[in-house]
Amino acid sequence: MPGRIETKLAELGIALPQPMPPVANYVPYVVLGNLVVISGQIPAIDGKVAITGKLSRGVSIDRGKEAARLCFINVLGHLKAACGGDLDRVRRVVRLGGFIAAPPEFTDHAQVMNGASDLAVAVFGEAGRHARSTVGVSALPADASLEVEGMFEIDW
Numbered sequence: 001m002p003g004r005i006e007t008k009l010a011e012l013g014i015a016l017p018q019p020m021p022p023v024a025n026y027v028p029y030v031v032l033g034n035l036v037v038i039s040g041q042i043p044a045i046d047g048k049v050a051i052t053g054k055l056s057r058g059v060s061i062d063r064g065k066e067a068a069r070l071c072f073i074n075v076l077g078h079l080k081a082a083c084g085g086d087l088d089r090v091r092r093v094v095r096l097g098g099f100i101a102a103p104p105e106f107t108d109h110a111q112v113m114n115g116a117s118d119l120a121v122a123v124f125g126e127a128g129r130h131a132r133s134t135v136g137v138s139a140l141p142a143d144a145s146l147e148v149e150g151m152f153e154i155d156w
Contacts (some may be wrong), residue, residue, distance in 0.1 A: 005087035008123055009076075019077040020047055023141065029082045034091075036082045036152045040099065041074035042144035043067035052143040055102040059145045061111055068098060068115030071148035075116075076123070083154055093120045093130040095151040101144065102136045109134045116148045 002010065009016065022028055022039070029038045043051040043066075051067040053059045059067070076087070083089040098113040100106075113134040120128040140147050 003086060003088035005090065005123060009087075012119075012122060014073060016077045016080055017045070017074060019081050020044055020074065028078045031082055031154075034153055034156060035094070036079060036154055038075045038078045038082070038150045038152070040097070040147040040149040041071045041078065042140065042142065042147050043070040044074060044144075045070070049142045049144050051145045053101070053145055054106075055100055055108070055112060055145065056106045057103060061108055064100065064112035064145060065115030067144075067146040068113050068117075068148060069119050071098075071146050072096070072116035072119045072150075075148055075150045079150070079152055089154045089156075090124065090127070090152050091155055092127045092153040093124055093150065094153055095131045095133075096120065097132070097149045098134040099137050099140060099147040100134065101138070101140045101146065104136070106136060109136050112146070113148075 026039055055064045080087050096116055100109045100112055
């Protein structure tokens with residue numbers, strides 16, 4: 001029987017992907033005590049970057065929000081693995097970090113990152129409210145438009 005978080009994901013029409021393996025010399029997550037840190041995830045579907053390019057240069061704010069949402073779904077895939085398949089072990093979304101590929105004059109990073117933050121709250125309720133950093137960068141691996149990382153508190 002699915003848990004409450006899996007049920008919520010189903011209600012939102014979200015099926016978690018198979019976690020993508022790392023593309024370089026790092027691990028997808030680290031568990032330290034009751035914290036799980038998830039490495040940055042890009043907006044990929046079936047292992048391929050789905051949203052590429054820079055915000056305001058071919059990627060709209062709405063498309064950027066979609067990319068941030070997709071990144072967070074990929075974060076959740078790794079979080080589920082880190083929790084032994086049981087997302088009900090998540091007590092709180094502690095922090096999200098967002099990296100947004102954009103030119104220097106772009107200033108709507110926070111609005112774009114809301115795509116991930118809004119989904120965190122939709123999935124985890126009040127426990128989904130988190131601290132956050134959002135920064136603009138000149139480029140990301142594979143020309144991804146965004147990358148999102150996360151830190152979560154879990155129960156043992």
